[in-house]
Amino acid sequence: MNRPLRLATVAFTASAALLLTSCGSGDDESKDNDKIAGAGQGAEKSSSPSASEATDVERPEIKLPSDLKYKFEWTKTGDKSKDAVLSDTEQYVKAIDMAIAEQDALHKSYRFYSEGEAAAGSQKFITEFVEYKDRITGTKRFYNAKVNVTGGKQASLVYCEDQGKAFNKNLKTGKTDVTSPSKDDLVIYSSQLRLNKQGVWITEQTTSDRGSAAYQS
Template sequence: MNRPIRLVTAALTVSAALLLAACGSGGGEASDKIEGADSNGGGKASASAPTSTKPSGAKRPKIKLPGSFRADFVGWHHSDPKKQAILDDGKERLRAEYAAIIEGNPQAKPVAFYTSQQALTSSRAYIQGYVGNNHTLVGEARVFNPQVSLSDAGGGVLFYCVDESKGYTEDRGTKKRTGTPDDVNPVLQYRTTLKETKQGVWSTVSLETERGGCDK
């Protein structure tokens, strides 16, 4: 795609050492489409792997993606309930952004619900880029290999990969679609940090992306 499915890069507020430590943590699977699970970064999770329990302090918005665009989250389960909560809210943040692009609404409430601080400013600017160009998203994004960890201060660090090879930017008027050029790696690595709010929501406060940072 000429405009890849990713956020404008924002500087992370944690050390490089902490970010890299996240790559050794476990992840598993959850999604709009659910396929097998990896609860601790290696092997398949058992059928009895725990599901997340949403905190009762906040009413989470319902996010619906149209049939023209699908986000498949592969490997988004974890045996640790707190890390699972980070995975859940990190997933919903990305889904909220996709939905806002498709709706053409940079001020969409779900984006602000799951994103704050520098990450929110970057996200809204990114969505506005699509709106200003009269573009939307179609196709599919595969979101995989989540790596989650907790900092000593209690914050969250979440890495994950997004394969854009089946996702396209579509002009809302002409319906012309543009995909990732053949000479550009279609896989991005997202590196995010999150803080838990008083209502129990893990809000993404900073993020950066690296194209080619993941294996397809």
């Protein structure tokens, strides 16, 4: 039976037609990066936002398989709040993948960075991997992030993901399900976040749209 999964950070209802052009400009850049993705193993760029400055908060430690890499092409905006939104979203993305790798649909790591609909959607998504005894391997690329902060405590974030070099790996057999390049490799996300009392940006809602023709060059 074919797995009903094509990798995503969170698998929610596709929507947000107004976002369709956001990933298109990344296609050429993606092709250039593909040339070095294997050699660089998806290391994060040095310009990627640093961890949130809420240093008094005890954050969950993120431990991921050595064969799962990331390329967060999110440069610092120069705005402290916006950079913190990007940083905490990075941790949320990785926390979901750690929950998948550890086969724990109720893992405390992703629940630290999400609540409400986002947490429920992440749980459902992780559960599918647990049922198939799969995890994610390869390199995941994130780019074209657009952040807006309102009143210092509410934020919206739109960003793109290229999953062309990320695949499902079965934990029982060790076999990686390598798929051919597809328009479905590109996903756009739109998230709503809020700043909690601990100073952590919590993702509350996320929608995704996969493989739209508007992404293709």
